[in-house]
Amino acid sequence: MTKDSGIVFNIQKFSVNDGPGIRTVVFLKGCPLRCQWCANPESQLVRAEIMWDEKKCIGCRHCIEVCPHHAVSLTEGRITVDPSKCGGCGKCFRECPGKALKNEGELKTVKEVMDVVMQDLPFYEESGGGITLSGGEMLAQPEFAVSLLKAAKENGLHTCCETTGFAKQEVFAEVIENLDLILFDVKHWDSGKHKAGTAVGNELILSNLKYAFSQGKDVLPRIPVIPGFNDSLNDAENLARVIKEAGGTKCQLLPFHQFGENKYEQLGREYAYKDVSAYHREDLEDYRRVFIEHGIEAFF
Numbered sequence: 001m002t003k004d005s006g007i008v009f010n011i012q013k014f015s016v017n018d019g020p021g022i023r024t025v026v027f028l029k030g031c032p033l034r035c036q037w038c039a040n041p042e043s044q045l046v047r048a049e050i051m052w053d054e055k056k057c058i059g060c061r062h063c064i065e066v067c068p069h070h071a072v073s074l075t076e077g078r079i080t081v082d083p084s085k086c087g088g089c090g091k092c093f094r095e096c097p098g099k100a101l102k103n104e105g106e107l108k109t110v111k112e113v114m115d116v117v118m119q120d121l122p123f124y125e126e127s128g129g130g131i132t133l134s135g136g137e138m139l140a141q142p143e144f145a146v147s148l149l150k151a152a153k154e155n156g157l158h159t160c161c162e163t164t165g166f167a168k169q170e171v172f173a174e175v176i177e178n179l180d181l182i183l184f185d186v187k188h189w190d191s192g193k194h195k196a197g198t199a200v201g202n203e204l205i206l207s208n209l210k211y212a213f214s215q216g217k218d219v220l221p222r223i224p225v226i227p228g229f230n231d232s233l234n235d236a237e238n239l240a241r242v243i244k245e246a247g248g249t250k251c252q253l254l255p256f257h258q259f260g261e262n263k264y265e266q267l268g269r270e271y272a273y274k275d276v277s278a279y280h281r282e283d284l285e286d287y288r289r290v291f292i293e294h295g296i297e298a299f300f
């Protein structure tokens, strides 16, 4: 990865939930956090990953035979790929007759990404949309993210990101320079509990949140409301406090959902929230009210 190219695992057009207007969302691979409820587990490692869908597999073993590096094997009834042996030739997933193997993550240049993004320029102009960098965590590929955002700005686009805010402040500062809107995840007010749920403490995150506001940036803190992690009224009170202390006046609540469950199966990984019910807006009205009472305009 360089400033000219990075690993991208999806480019999603016509998104209307990731910033204003109609947008193209570019998903960068890699994230320093390990949120136990993560809906995009395939995004966590920076390198490409091959996922296997048991339902589509016809058991022909062609992937095992065709791999020049002997990276594919049948282990306990599952097709698995050893990333330490994989040379990235693509034969296994390209030649899979059942389309059961899927590669997540591809090296793309800034130009390749921008060529796709610019196809929808008339829609951005009509709707006030633009480009959104998401992930994974775009701060895990900071040079590439800066280049993409600069290229977007040179083309007159509105720029937005979805971020965990977890990066050294000098890195964060350079990336946000070219951003018009920052959708900033705030997961827990207590650093120990933040670490228990995501594998990292919240100090850097809260300090970057404060920094972004201090630079006059348009920042929208977003709270994924996760059962048993940050969903008590005491959590709501303290989250409202840290947002206020950082300089915020509003936040978006994102009720927990289970959209990522199937992906854990395809990666052969355990899903910690397997039997946990999703939240709906009506479940979180009392929670939302706590923010309002503390001067933070909370909405879904």
Ligand code: SF4
Binding pocket: 052, 056, 057, 058, 059, 060, 061, 062, 063, 064, 079, 095, 096, 097, 098, 099, 100, 101
């Ligand atoms: S090539 Fe595809 S269908 Fe055949 S065993 Fe491998 S994953 Fe299954």
Ligand code: SF4
Binding pocket: 066, 067, 068, 069, 070, 071, 072, 081, 085, 086, 087, 088, 089, 090, 091, 092, 093
């Ligand atoms: S991408 Fe190529 S090297 Fe990697 S597992 Fe598939 S066939 Fe083997």
